[in-house]
Amino acid sequence: MDTMKKYLLQSVSIFVLTCFISFSSCAQPLNPKEKFTRQDTLRGSITPERAWWNVVHYNIQVAPDFRSKTIKGWNQIGFDVITGGKNKKMQIDLQQPMIIDSIIFNKKRVRNFKRIGNVYIIDFGNINFIAAKTALQKRTPVTLYSVTIYFSGKPVEASRPPWEGGWIWSKDAKGRPWMTVACQGLGASVWYPCKDHQSDEPDQGALLQVKVPDTLVAVANGRLYSKDDQLDGNMLYTWQVKNPINNYNIVPYIGKYVHFTDNYIGETEKNLTLDYWVLDYNLEKAKKQFGRDVNPMLKAFEYWFGPYPFYEDGFKLVESSHLGMEHQSAIAYGNYYMDGYLGADLSGSGWGLKWDYIIIHEAGHEWFANNITTNDIADMWVHEGFTMYSEVLFIEYHWGKKAADEYLQGIRENINNDRPLIGPYGINKEGSGDMYNKGAALLHTIRQVINDDTVFRKILRGLNSDFYHRTIDSKDAEKYISEKSGKDLSKIFDQYLRTVNIPKLEFKVNGDNLSFRWVNCVKGFNMPVRFRDSNNWLYPTTEWKTVAMTSDLIEKGISFDKNFYIRTARVN
Numbered sequence: 169m170d171t172m173k174k175y176l177l178q179s180v181s182i183f184v185l186t187c188f189i190s191f192s193s194c195a196q197p198l199n200p201k202e203k204f205t206r207q208d209t210l211r212g213s214i215t216p217e218r219a220w221w222n223v224v225h226y227n228i229q230v231a232p233d234f235r236s237k238t239i240k241g242w243n244q245i246g247f248d249v250i251t252g253g254k255n256k257k258m259q260i261d262l263q264q265p266m267i268i269d270s271i272i273f274n275k276k277r278v279r280n281f282k283r284i285g286n287v288y289i290i291d292f293g294n295i296n297f298i299a300a301k302t303a304l305q306k307r308t309p310v311t312l313y314s315v316t317i318y319f320s321g322k323p324v325e326a327s328r329p330p331w332e333g334g335w336i337w338s339k340d341a342k343g344r345p346w347m348t349v350a351c352q353g354l355g356a357s358v359w360y361p362c363k364d365h366q367s368d369e370p371d372q373g374a375l376l377q378v379k380v381p382d383t384l385v386a387v388a389n390g391r392l393y394s395k396d397d398q399l400d401g402n403m404l405y406t407w408q409v410k411n412p413i414n415n416y417n418i419v420p421y422i423g424k425y426v427h428f429t430d431n432y433i434g435e436t437e438k439n440l441t442l443d444y445w446v447l448d449y450n451l452e453k454a455k456k457q458f459g460r461d462v463n464p465m466l467k468a469f470e471y472w473f474g475p476y477p478f479y480e481d482g483f484k485l486v487e488s489s490h491l492g493m494e495h496q497s498a499i500a501y502g503n504y505y506m507d508g509y510l511g512a513d514l515s516g517s518g519w520g521l522k523w524d525y526i527i528i529h530e531a532g533h534e535w536f537a538n539n540i541t542t543n544d545i546a547d548m549w550v551h552e553g554f555t556m557y558s559e560v561l562f563i564e565y566h567w568g569k570k571a572a573d574e575y576l577q578g579i580r581e582n583i584n585n586d587r588p589l590i591g592p593y594g595i596n597k598e599g600s601g602d603m604y605n606k607g608a609a610l611l612h613t614i615r616q617v618i619n620d621d622t623v624f625r626k627i628l629r630g631l632n633s634d635f636y637h638r639t640i641d642s643k644d645a646e647k648y649i650s651e652k653s654g655k656d657l658s659k660i661f662d663q664y665l666r667t668v669n670i671p672k673l674e675f676k677v678n679g680d681n682l683s684f685r686w687v688n689c690v691k692g693f694n695m696p697v698r699f700r701d702s703n704n705w706l707y708p709t710t711e712w713k714t715v716a717m718t719s720d721l722i723e724k725g726i727s728f729d730k731n732f733y734i735r736t737a738r739v740n
Contacts, residue, residue: 204595207285210259211355211364212544212596217259217289220251222300223363225372230360230420231379231402234345237337240320241379243361246372248312252299258290258315261357261364266321268361273315286357290315323359326350329490330500334358338489340423340447345384346489347422348500353545353598356415367543367639369412373481377406378420385425387445389418389498390481409497410480412637414541417496421486424448428455432463435470438479446487453505458485461527468565469535469558474629477539477636485527492526494533494555501526515578519563519571532558540635540645546591547642548598549665553589553607560608573731580609580733585668590642600668609733610664616731617660617696618653627652659693664733666690672735673697673708675726682706682726683714688735697734700727 225246271278280291326334330350357364378386390409430442446454481497488500503526513520537551564572587600
């Protein structure tokens with residue numbers, strides 16, 4: 169742990185200097201390759217072998233062996249059928265060197281399956297699958313079929329978690345085993361067989377059973393369903409998630425954990441249980457840090473985004489050997505009980521040192537990434553841009569708008585504009601790491617254009633209610649914000665999401681006349697912009713316009729609201 173802490177602290181200094189810290193702070197970037205293979209397509213697209221069936225439930229059991237760094241177990245996949253018929257082939261993802269040992273369907277062993285790289289294709293032959301009734305016809309969800317897949321092997325070990333993921337075999341400060349997984353981007357199929365695509369979450373949640381030595385404790389998503397003594401020196405912990413959950417969020421934590429609780433009374437008067445699992449020697453630090461930040465975080469986020477989306481499954485922070493991840497209802501926490509991001513303020517404004525970055529940011533993902541999930545990782549800006557902006561809104565709720573603006577303007581300095589925020593679809597490839605800071609800057613700019621915080625808050629809450637527990641595309645979010653704001657924001661989204669260009673407002677003064685236009689922008693870009701310290705607006709297009717300047721403007725001089733993410737230039 170000491171080595172990891174030293175490494176992470178060194179990394180922070182480097183990242184701050186290089187402005188790369190924004191992308192590395194939370195999710196795992198994939199390899200920055202530009203040439204893609206059939207394996208990328210199999211992983212990133214809805215293949216015919218994926219399209220005909222829908223995941224309803226996962227029941228996973230895993231038993232890790234710390235000494236050999238191996239795991240074994242099974243996954244019982246409950247599924248219904250979208251398009252029925254015979255000769256169905258099912259794609260199951262499981263990354264090498266993990267292997268499928270056997271498959272059971274209808275109490276019979278399935279013999280006909282083959283491996284293609286990190287994918288298995290199961291051939292069900294003459295079995296006649298019957299399509300499920302439509303959602304309108306269903307009174308209650310029904311699992312029509314289940315297939316049980318037994319697996320084993322030595323999963324890819326995380327070399328630099330959470331940024332380069334896999335199974336994590338570490339030791340705590342006392343030399344005791346400390347295990348978990350971080351696999352966003354890399355994929356949950358790095359350790360268990362599944363339909364490894366964000367668009368298909370198990371509708372009825374998941375069970376995760378973890379078999380560990382009885383000297384250790386296993387924690388996972390949701391609520392503890394049972395704890396069973398195996399009478400062989402092992403304990404079987406079963407955790408239950410009732411809500412839909414993304415594959416990469418299903419994660420075991422294994423270590424010498426102790427447990428304490430708190431509660432939060434939500435805006436709907438519901439009681440939300442807060443469960444904290446930390447290493448035994450960090451108990452007092454955790455009580456102080458978590459007790460200070462969690463309730464204020466929930467108050468702020470419920471105000472802006474609406475009720476916490478997973479009351480049935482509770483809220484947990486679980487101490488981890490890596491920095492952090494947004495594992496649904498079981499957030500990984502590894503910020504060493506420090507304020508800021510490992511003691512650093514990503515904004516340089518000072519406001520980032522008043523709260524624990526990992527608690528606030530990763531919890532923000534419960535609304536954006538976990539409640540609302542993108543179908544394709546190419547649209548991951550929806551996860552990270554909104555969540556980065558949740559930091560701004562947290563500050564605004566507790567310290568005011570001026571503080572929030574200063575924080576936003578600070579993190580904006582970390583934008584690289586190297587690649588578009590939206591990546592290529594269908595190949596499991598995300599866009600630029602700017603999805604964090606630039607995504608937040610885009611939302612703040614749109615907020616200025618809407619120019620009505622009541623409407624803006626309704627939009628944020630509406631996204632989380634209207635897309636509750638759903639998977640969406642970026643276009644769905646873009647269209648929703650435009651419609652609910654009553655403004656056509658399509659060109660603004662195109663500019664900031666699909667190009668690397670920052671729009672530049674050129675202006676010139678001729679006597680009492682002000683001329684202006686947008687350059688370095690998409691065709692038809694027409695975003696209005698506000699003068700600094702006033703409620704006076706310009707309505708530029710890509711063509712020169714001229715207006716008479718007011719006496720106030722002449723007196724104060726020409727400058728524009730810094731909350732817009734734009735460049736300006738006075739020209740002759």
